[in-house]
Amino acid sequence: MSNACKELAIFLTTGIVVSAFGLPIVFARAHLIEWGACALVLTGNTVIFATILGFFLVFGSNDDFSWQQW
Template sequence: MSGRLLSYCRFKTPDDKEGKPHGGSRKFVYQEGEHINNTQSTEQKFHTFIAMAGIKALVGLSFSGAIGLTFLLLGCALEQVYWPLFVLIFYILSPIPTFISRRLSDDTDSSSNACRELAYFLTTGIVVSSFGLPIVLARTSTIQWGACGLVMTGNAVIFLTILGFFVVFGGGDDFSWEQW
């Protein structure tokens, strides 16, 4: 048989036995000749591709954020001490300096921007503090070292997710929230 596979059907034959989970014959339906013409223009296909790439990136970032929060909650549930949840404050605070600097900075000059450099400095301090909090809690025996490791793994995954968000969605002016 030649042509494009249109569908796959399963139908029951008279010699099938009861209780047989995958009984029946298979039938393939083919279309002979040319493929069905696609009415989308190349530009429409490109915009659909770009929109799907953005959605796939958003789904991937959501998935990695969920994994990071799972590590954080596992670290808290290990000993049923919930002090490590204070790193959630650092997750919320970490992108704020970058958002502010991108809003206030002027990209007309090619030299280093003081506002953006200050934002990077503050963001680095917030990220280092979020890794330091579980270590301090473990050193004071408030949490176990295993919980500290799980919280720090969650920190790494969450901050890589935040970085991924800025890489994927913060690159240029051509991005528009209207595509969602």
């Protein structure tokens, strides 16, 4: 079964992640920002999202040591 709140959260998170990677590329192609700045933003996004993903992979399991207990 699917939870409506969880589905909405996944949908909004997907929109944020796609925007975080897509908007800098669109801005660089429109010459609103330089390509070097675009590369820095994309690198920063990769680091941040990989860190968040790693956190949830490590602490997201349903065991005794879980982030849900905080």
